[in-house]
Amino acid sequence: xxxxxxxxxxxxxxxxxxxxxxxxxxxxxxxxxxxxxxxxxxxxxxxxxxxxxxxxxxxxxxxxxxxxxxxxxxxxxxxxxxxxxxxxxxxxxxxxxxxxxxxxxx
Numbered sequence: 001x002x003x004x005x006x007x008x009x010x011x012x013x014x015x016x017x018x019x020x021x022x023x024x025x026x027x028x029x030x031x032x033x034x035x036x037x038x039x040x041x042x043x044x045x046x047x048x049x050x051x052x053x054x055x056x057x058x059x060x061x062x063x064x065x066x067x068x069x070x071x072x073x074x075x076x077x078x079x080x081x082x083x084x085x086x087x088x089x090x091x092x093x094x095x096x097x098x099x100x101x102x103x104x105x106x
Contacts, residue, residue, distance in 0.1 A: 037078040
């Protein structure tokens, strides 16, 4: 979820971070501590369910574009990713944004 995205959605029927992000995005973010490559995340997710490497790669690139993940280094040809902020900082920012929207509209 981009905090400045007018098209972002808040999913009331979901729990935790899934209110703000898709299921795969949440799964990746829960595994992306402290630093990981796409291959690291792919191997961990593949143990839980069938998933394509390119799906994980695309999702991690998009999380980086949204400012949720950041590229901190390179390992050979692979990017090394880390969360842009802690889970608590992310939740605090999103909740502040959502509350601001509610106060503004109601």
